[in-house]
Amino acid sequence: MKAMILAAGRGERLRPLTDSTPKPLLHAGGKALIVWHLERLAAAGWREVVINHAYLGEQIEAALGNGDSFGLRIAYSREPPGALETAGGIAAALPLLGEHPFLTVNGDIWCDWDFSRARDVAQLLDERLAHLVLVSNPPHHPGGDFRLAGKNVQLAVGGSSDALTYAGIGVFRPEFFAGIARGTAMKLRPLLDTGIGLGMISGERHAGRWVDVGTPERLAALDRELARAA
Template identity: 55%
Template sequence: MKVMILAAGRGERMQPLTGHTPKPLLQAGGRPLIEYHILALAALGLRDLVVNVSHLAEQLMTWCGDGSRWGVRISYSHEPEPLETAGGIQRALPLLGNSPFLVINGDIWLDYASSVHPLAGLMSQRLLTAGRAHLLLVDNPPQHALGDFCLTGGGAVAARSVEAHGLTYAGAGVYTPQFFATMAPGKLPLRPLLDAAIVEGRLSGEYFNGNWMDIGTPERLRELDARLRATSAAKDTI
């Protein structure tokens, strides 16, 4: 299974940090955010990676290189300007092949040391039916208290009702190339495609109850950095 790491955004909410550093290279716990993903993917045997780049692209490409130092192969999808999530994936389709592929936001943090690996269920979706997608959903963070979707007992993703709290899309999922077949090239967010797939019964998902963070602001980056450094210090004292 190939993997796409989304890394092209400008990180407007991360200013001033992203004025000189692409968001996936911002560090927490002494390591760039994107490296947590690369290390976890390599450990799972997922070695064919595609990274989309736009804002400060050369800096990100220079740091990641061809991926050989982690034992992976990295290809790059260049965007003259950030195309948002669906637009970026659609542009990268020639690099992703004809089979279902995993997509991970470069600016999230997942607890890969959890007793239940957050990507284990996603890897089982290698034979996902054409036109479908399968999402990883998590508990709602404080900044997104109502969530995005509901998850039915049968594993289907449903629209969140106005009065109900749902779950939040974790920024990780498996998609088939055909999921993007109806969209024209260009800038487009992912949400309209997900909403259409819900109506047509083409969207499934699973729940992950481990630690997850959307690193969308400098405050959250500092919070994650403090958490990871505290965890590391605690291990050193054992």
């Protein structure tokens, strides 16, 4: 099973920090955000990782190389300027990801979800095409996105009290992205909404630590938290 780290975004909300540094290489707790992911993936038994990039992508490749220093093999999916959005980026990387279910992780989050669980999830997908990790709504996204009905993900409508937020971590079958022509820019949300309507998406709630590192203030807060825990 392979993992993909989504690292192609421009990081507009993190400017000016991202004017000269791609957001996955911003540091918290003494490490680049993407390095936290790579180390945890390696510790959970992963060996093959795909990373997509666009903005300042050469810096990502220079910093991480082929993955040897992490005990991994890293392949890069290079996107055009402006990137392809989440679904488009995953679709473009499918030749590198292969024919089996794969894990995806947003490069600009910090989360202690157990990556080894992805293998169990992949075996239990059955007829479903995707499995999402959901978390409690953060202050900057109080309305949430989805809700859980057992293991089924449903849309959260009208500020539902049990609404949850997508953590940016999911397990997907390649077929979920098969309808996207390679090189097409497309967001993930429309695909998720369609899949939910067809009953093709399962999910779980993660009660541990999760941070959407979307602003300099949240990055600084995470840095202080990780430094205290070191």
